[in-house]
Amino acid sequence: MLRGDITVAIRNAVMTELAEVGYGRLSIEAVARRAGVGKTAIYRRWSNKLEMVMEIISDVAERKVPLPDTGSFSGDLALLLMIVSTALRHRMASQIIPDLMAEAARNPQISETLQRALRTHQQAVGEKLIGQAVARGELPDGTDPDVAVDMILGPLYWRLAVARQPIEDDYLEKFTIAVTAALKATG
Amino acid sequence: MLRGDITVAIRNAVMTELAEVGYGRLSIEAVARRAGVGKTAIYRRWSNKLEMVMEIISDVAERKVPLPDTGSFSGDLALLLMIVSTALRHRMASQIIPDLMAEAARNPQISETLQRALRTHQQAVGEKLIGQAVARGELPDGTDPDVAVDMILGPLYWRLAVARQPIEDDYLEKFTIAVTAALKATG
DNA sequence: CTACGACGTAACGGTTGCGTTCCGCCGTTT
DNA sequence: AAACGGCGGAACGCAACCGTTACGTCGTAG
Numbered sequence: 235m236l237r238g239d240i241t242v243a244i245r246n247a248v249m250t251e252l253a254e255v256g257y258g259r260l261s262i263e264a265v266a267r268r269a270g271v272g273k274t275a276i277y278r279r280w281s282n283k284l285e286m287v288m289e290i291i292s293d294v295a296e297r298k299v300p301l302p303d304t305g306s307f308s309g310d311l312a313l314l315l316m317i318v319s320t321a322l323r324h325r326m327a328s329q330i331i332p333d334l335m336a337e338a339a340r341n342p343q344i345s346e347t348l349q350r351a352l353r354t355h356q357q358a359v360g361e362k363l364i365g366q367a368v369a370r371g372e373l374p375d376g377t378d379p380d381v382a383v384d385m386i387l388g389p390l391y392w393r394l395a396v397a398r399q400p401i402e403d404d405y406l407e408k409f410t411i412a413v414t415a416a417l418k419a420t421g
Numbered sequence: 422m423l424r425g426d427i428t429v430a431i432r433n434a435v436m437t438e439l440a441e442v443g444y445g446r447l448s449i450e451a452v453a454r455r456a457g458v459g460k461t462a463i464y465r466r467w468s469n470k471l472e473m474v475m476e477i478i479s480d481v482a483e484r485k486v487p488l489p490d491t492g493s494f495s496g497d498l499a500l501l502l503m504i505v506s507t508a509l510r511h512r513m514a515s516q517i518i519p520d521l522m523a524e525a526a527r528n529p530q531i532s533e534t535l536q537r538a539l540r541t542h543q544q545a546v547g548e549k550l551i552g553q554a555v556a557r558g559e560l561p562d563g564t565d566p567d568v569a570v571d572m573i574l575g576p577l578y579w580r581l582a583v584a585r586q587p588i589e590d591d592y593l594e595k596f597t598i599a600v601t602a603a604l605k606a607t608g
Numbered sequence: 609c610t611a612c613g614a615c616g617t618a619a620c621g622g623t624t625g626c627g628t629t630c631c632g633c634c635g636t637t638t
Numbered sequence: 639a640a641a642c643g644g645c646g647g648a649a650c651g652c653a654a655c656c657g658t659t660a661c662g663t664c665g666t667a668g
Contacts, residue, residue: 237614256523258445261655272616277657332523335583336443339516345585353584381595384584385603388576391583396522397540397571398532408568408607415606416572416599422636424644448625459646464627 236279243269244276248290253329257287257337257344288347291334295351301359307367308414311386314363315406318387322394332395357383364417373417385416423466430456431463435477440516444474444524444531475534478521482538488546494554495601498573501550502593505574509581519582544570551604560604572603 247269251260262283266273280286299317302310321327338345360383367373389409393399434456438447449470453460467473486504489497508514525532547570554560576596580586 235614240615254527256445256527258443262657263655266616270616272618273657274617274659275615278614282657329523329526332519332526336516336520336523339519339585340441340443378595380586381592381599384576384580384596385572385599388579389571390575391579392575393571396578398526399567405568408565409571412568412572412603412607416603419602420595420599422644427645449627450625453646457646459648460627461629461647462645465644469627 240269240271240275241279243271244279245290245293248287249294249326249330252287252333253325256329256333260287262286284341284343288343292347292351295348295355299355299359301362303362303366307363307370307372308410310363310366311413312406312410314359314386315390315410318390319394319401319406322390328395328398356387359383360386367417374420377417377420381420382417385413427456427458427462428466430458431466432477432480434458435474436481436513436517439474439520440512443516443520447474449473471528471530475530479534479538482535482542486542486546488549490549490553494550494557494559495597497550497553498600499593499597501546501573502577502597505577506581506588506593509577515582515585543574546570547573554604561607564604564607568607569604572600 244265247265248260251265251268255264260283262273262276265286266276276286280289302313302317304310304313322331334344334348338348357379361379364373364377364379364382368375368377393401431452434452435447438452438455442451447470449460449463452473453463463473467476489500489504491497491500509518521531521535525535544566548566551560551564551566551569555562555564580588
């Protein structure tokens with residue numbers, strides 16, 4: 235039986251290496267070195283780098299994000315923005331996600347894995363968020379959840395993961411107001 | 422004197438390699454191979470990979486984007502969205518930019534170069550766009566150009582370069598309306 | 609107490625790329 | 639005609655990593 239503590243050490247090492255050097259430069263030897271294990275322990279579990287990273291990433295990505303339900307759209311939105319912006323400020327997310335996204339542009343298997351992880355997931359959040367708001371009459375009937383997700387996640391991702399500018403205290407507040415107005419206007 | 426046609430061949434090869442394998446896996450030997458050139462021709466021009474890529478990227482990025490000035494904010498915005506979305510649909514942009522962005526998270530020199538290229542530039546566009554609109558009374562006085570740029574570029578970048586979903590015919594139209602409403606609301 | 613199996617270490621041959629050097633070719637300059 | 643210099647090609651020694659194998663250790667299950 236494979237030892238669980240070794241598996242955990244490897245998983246952690248992979249995440250750290252991913253954040254530090256990215257998928258392209260990640261090497262099995264470096265992972266083994268960092269995890270303090272032999273290469274053999276890794277090859278006993280996965281047959282190559284791609285398989286290893288995909289399995290580990292899928293696992294991490296499948297952890298459920300709590301669907302916001304505060305009773306009002308502006309409350310839901312504010313909460314969602316808080317959750318996402320906090321997540322994106324962590325090294326794990328802000329380094330690994332853009333890196334894998336760039337990699338996904340070249341590797342169909344990575345692309346597919348991330349699509350499942352991100353789209354399925356965050357799309358579900360968007361649909362619930364918008365659905366609730368429409369049901370409550372806070373947003374017009376025809377509001378497109380797809381556009382809404384772009385309007386909500388896009389700017390945050392851009393600012394935190396791409397432009398890498400800090401967000402000031404009142405940014406999320408301003409942003410909540412702006413997004414609400416934007417979505418009301420598209421109906 | 423270094424031969425100009427050789428330099429051009431190398432520059433093109435670098436861009437193509439960047440799009441195909443990314444910065445991390447880009448090798449001088451592959452560039453030379455693709456350009457049909459000896460490695461010596463490359464080392465005669467740049468002393469290493471980073472210097473080479475940075476010089477070439479800076480050069481490309483510094484090409485001016487025409488500042489929109491159609492006479493109305495919605496016209497300016499629609500034009501800007503058109504320009505950016507067209508650019509982001511090209512392989513050159515949609516592969517290279519996310520890749521270098523991810524790389525910039527690790528390499529300060531790349532980060533700095535891209536900051537100059539992107540921020541200075543697109544921030545200037547944003548400030549002009551918003552400034553004109555405010556001057557015309559189309560947007561409220563306190564409109565933050567910084568937030569505006571996030572609201573405009575973020576969703577487009579997210580959808581085209583990250584989520585890699587297509588944009589439908591009426592998407593930009595809907596989006597223009599949404600952004601206008603959003604910015605009016607933040608004043 | 610024995611057998612099993614996962615472990616770390618070390619080494620294997622092979623590949624790729626680094627940055628450098630030397631060579632002979634060839635067009636341009638003088 | 640001769641000198642110069644950029645060129646491609648080939649090879650250098652070095653380093654990293656690939657995926658695999660052999661070996662000896664050690665904890666645990668039987």
